[in-house]
Amino acid sequence: MLGTNRTTEEEVGGVEGMKLLVHHEEFKRLNVAFALDEGIASPKDALKVFYGERMPWWIKITATGPTGHGSQFIKETAPTKLLKVIEKFMNLRNEQEKLLEVGLHHNGQRYTLGDVTTINLTFLQSGIQYNVIPMEATCGFDIRVSPFFDMKEFQAKIEGFVASQPGVTMEFVNGHFDNTLTAIDESNIWWTVFSDACKGMNVDYETEIFPAATDSRYLREVGIPALGVSYLKNTPLLLHDHDERMHEDIFLEGIEFYNTLITRLSNVTAAEVEATLIK
Structure with missing residues (x-):
């Protein structure tokens, strides 16, 4: 099952948003196995992929x-x-x-x-x-x-x-006193699928620690692997700045990128997840 979550409260710390949500019984019943969250723009011809944050x-x-x-x-x-x-x-x-x-x-x-x-x-x-x-x-x-x-x-x-x-x-x-990182090696089936999908689409990426804070930290804290990525390569970094923008070509490429990536991630089976956990 694929689900989306929009939390505007993230902009002020997520303390009354995602931090509480991940401990709610309704959320636990979703049995979330993996999450994609926001990234930031990169002026390079490569995406920034975040597997943890400060x-x-x-x-x-x-x-x-x-x-x-x-x-x-x-x-x-x-x-x-x-x-x-x-x-x-x-x-x-x-x-x-x-x-x-x-x-x-x-x-x-x-x-x-x-x-x-x-x-x-x-x-x-x-x-x-x-x-x-x-x-x-x-x-x-x-x-x-x-x-x-x-x-x-x-x-x-x-x-x-x-x-x-x-x-x-x-x-x-x-x-915040948890610094859990998402594994970015073959021990994590979600990372394997993500990196293989990027390779298949000829999309380069660089892995980093997110310098600020996103809702991903609350997910990682409860054991849910999460990656932060936005399809914003060749785009100036203008967070909350004047004239924050993205080129239309990048926008259209991003649609194809997420269509392919989310389809690949959605097709991961429970058996594949269990196999990586056993290792």
Whole structure:
């Protein structure tokens, strides 16, 4: 059986959409074996195929300290402590940015954004008056954790950054803590069918870790293999940008691509799936 699912709530994180749906009894009764999700455009003559994605962590850090008049040297102020913690995060950010520039996989391919962890300071708040030292300072980070990172080790590292200053706390505003990947080898019958279909249509592809977040992560978390792919090769990457577009030839090619691919996937038998699981 072939099914389609449209979840507009995905744009704001999927927390009240797919995250809940995959645990619903109605969904479980569907017995979903495999899923195709969105990809992104590629300026190359090859599709981008995503078999995993980075974990989105949004964290809020709060520092507290003594107040007083701005004419004094007051020690251990909230802004001072927060800035010291921020510096540690930004140093780690610089390390990851450098790794993206020089990192190579075993096959010689350069790292892509999904292979590293991005850390971005997205807000910074403290104080109201120019001449009064505030008792509290807060900041927010948008962190996207690569599945190639040891998640527990990384969490312990950033918690250590926060603990290095007294009176500083950290809160997860949003966090996904599963980094399951979909196998892209012969152990996965769905991957075999997908790659064979692409080969038969002379469609080139590149496998990557999705740098942002899609609903696929909730499917993978409950054991459903999923691939993210959009037939958008030779197309500029203009996500939510002005003049986001695709050429009509690519649109028409995409119809043929999905007709062939979905037909192939739909013809996979339960016995074929079981055979790969036994291996």
